[in-house]
Amino acid sequence: MAEEKPAAPPPAPNAWTEEKVRALALHSADIVSLLDDQGRLLYNSPAAERISGFSPAELAGLDTFQLIHPDDRAAVGEAFQRALAAPGAVATVQYRYRTKAGGWTWMEAVASNQLDNPDVRGVVTNSRDVGERKQAEAEHARLRAHLAHRQRLESLGTLAGGIAHDFNNMLSALSGHLELAELATAEPAVREELAAAREALDRATGLTRQLLGIARRQAVQPVVFDPGEALQRLRPLLERLLGGRIQVDLALPSPPLSVRMDPAQLEQVVVNLATNARDAMPEGGQLRLDLDRAAAEPGEPEGEVARLRVRDGGPGIPPEVLERAFEPFFTTKEVGRGTGLGLAVSLGIVTQAGGTLRLESRPGEGTTATVRLPLVPAPAPAPAAAAPAAAAPGTALARPGERLLLADDEALVRSTTRRLLERLGWQVDEARDGQEAVDLVAAAPRAYAAALLDVRMPRLGGPEAARRLAALAPGLPVLLITGFADRLDGLEGVLQKPFRGSVLGDRVRALIDGRPAAPAR
Numbered sequence: 001m002a003e004e005k006p007a008a009p010p011p012a013p014n015a016w017t018e019e020k021v022r023a024l025a026l027h028s029a030d031i032v033s034l035l036d037d038q039g040r041l042l043y044n045s046p047a048a049e050r051i052s053g054f055s056p057a058e059l060a061g062l063d064t065f066q067l068i069h070p071d072d073r074a075a076v077g078e079a080f081q082r083a084l085a086a087p088g089a090v091a092t093v094q095y096r097y098r099t100k101a102g103g104w105t106w107m108e109a110v111a112s113n114q115l116d117n118p119d120v121r122g123v124v125t126n127s128r129d130v131g132e133r134k135q136a137e138a139e140h141a142r143l144r145a146h147l148a149h150r151q152r153l154e155s156l157g158t159l160a161g162g163i164a165h166d167f168n169n170m171l172s173a174l175s176g177h178l179e180l181a182e183l184a185t186a187e188p189a190v191r192e193e194l195a196a197a198r199e200a201l202d203r204a205t206g207l208t209r210q211l212l213g214i215a216r217r218q219a220v221q222p223v224v225f226d227p228g229e230a231l232q233r234l235r236p237l238l239e240r241l242l243g244g245r246i247q248v249d250l251a252l253p254s255p256p257l258s259v260r261m262d263p264a265q266l267e268q269v270v271v272n273l274a275t276n277a278r279d280a281m282p283e284g285g286q287l288r289l290d291l292d293r294a295a296a297e298p299g300e301p302e303g304e305v306a307r308l309r310v311r312d313g314g315p316g317i318p319p320e321v322l323e324r325a326f327e328p329f330f331t332t333k334e335v336g337r338g339t340g341l342g343l344a345v346s347l348g349i350v351t352q353a354g355g356t357l358r359l360e361s362r363p364g365e366g367t368t369a370t371v372r373l374p375l376v377p378a379p380a381p382a383p384a385a386a387a388p389a390a391a392a393p394g395t396a397l398a399r400p401g402e403r404l405l406l407a408d409d410e411a412l413v414r415s416t417t418r419r420l421l422e423r424l425g426w427q428v429d430e431a432r433d434g435q436e437a438v439d440l441v442a443a444a445p446r447a448y449a450a451a452l453l454d455v456r457m458p459r460l461g462g463p464e465a466a467r468r469l470a471a472l473a474p475g476l477p478v479l480l481i482t483g484f485a486d487r488l489d490g491l492e493g494v495l496q497k498p499f500r501g502s503v504l505g506d507r508v509r510a511l512i513d514g515r516p517a518a519p520a521r
Helices: 018-026 047-052 070-084 131-184 188-214 227-241 263-280 342-352 411-423 434-443 462-472 501-513
Strands: 031-035 041-044 090-098 104-114 122-129 223-225 246-251 259-261 285-295 304-312 356-361 367-374 403-407 427-431 450-454 478-482 494-496
Touching: 031 047, 047 090, 047 104, 070 090, 070 104, 070 122, 104 131, 131 188, 131 411, 131 501, 223 227, 227 246, 227 263, 227 285, 227 304, 259 263, 259 367, 263 285, 263 304, 263 342, 263 367, 342 356, 403 411, 403 434, 411 427, 411 501, 427 434, 434 450, 434 462, 450 462, 450 501, 462 478, 478 501, 494 501
Parallel strands: 246 285, 403 427, 403 450, 450 478, 478 494
Antiparallel strands: 031 041, 031 122, 090 104, 104 122, 223 259, 285 304, 304 367, 356 367
16 A cells, blocks of 8 residues: 655645735736846736726736837836846836727836746736826926016016016106206207207107016006907008908907906007017918907906907917017017017006916917906996197196106106296295105195105105095095006006197196196197
8 A cells, every 4th residue: 555645734824826916916916027137028917908008918928118208218128237237136116008999008017136046037027007196297397487587577577677677767857857948949950959869758758668578567547448349440550461461350259248448458458469460471461360269367366358369370389489488588589670578568568457378379270369358237328528739838826836746756857847837827836745745734824735656765755644634635646647556546647758738737647636637648
């Protein structure tokens, strides 16, 4: 009788059998794989099918590098070689992995060299789907870049606004002295030279207004109006601007829309955008302006907006140029053909009006500029009233005994403004800041017919001084004068520097009389 062999002892509870390993990997969210030293797939856990769509059977024996995005194969190959370099070595790498549907998903893999382990004899990898994380990281990076871009534009705008404010003070003094010189001479040759100086001054004034537009500090006269009607009026000017080579198509909504901003500034934005479109289509083409009603987007006030899309058929804007399109003084145009201020000014105008402006463009597909402005209720019709004409230079406007209070911290501006007012017949007391103005009125509450206050002064600025004057001398008219277009909530009567003496005189006279002033000329 043959001797019976003893039965093999059962495996110890902690023995790592193949069945146990498969059971542990069965419900793992990560793909557990085993590869040979050439990168061929010897085993894949069921998670491979959940993530890629390929079943473990379909992947068996495949070269894993053929499933990796071509742009990522080199990096994965380097990580694989690092793992092969030494037994037990571990390498981590991210890459895009092909899906059965034909797309790509981001994976992060940790590879461990177990080739020398007789129970494994392969490279073990744990691969995790990180597609959502990569999307979140990309969105976070996009938002950070957008915030940095906005902060850069804000800084440039602040710088531009500060420069414009200082220039406006200097230009105010120059304008006043030019006007005094014009009034003091009838000599044709001298007046011709003064006219040339005035033209240069007006050009400098225009530049400072553009800088204020970038800084969102322009003096504006917002009203409620129909932007479609404004575009209709502007169309002939656009057609002349585009030189006949570009067709202007205008699509307007029905019923009309209503927005609140300075109509002249909306026209300036559209002209700036049309000018860029003209330069992008030197051989001609089509410029389409579509105005419609749209729902508010995230980040905008609830309700609806007026959406104006200005589309050209040009070659489009490269991404690296599009990123800098709103930067002041950035331009790709030839020297002498552009200042690089058009889009920066337009962005400042639209933002100051409570709206948004964005550009969308791809090379070869043209460019679309989208302006979004909050809708407001339509205004009630009001009877038209003719505005009184501004006084001619040097015409006396003051009535007997009228005295004005003038406060400005810039001595040259204060002196020039006083002399202009005195030419118009007023008596003028000067104050170096708002506190001095308040002290003068406190000492004689009924002495002044009106007060003229610069907005930004040391110790006490114009708006706060105006509020204190209202308490000391109720009913005292106040005209605020500014080199910015400061937000003066609750205060009316603002004059932007630099100004003509005739405009100043008319504003003061109208303020005292309690009537509308004639528009500046």
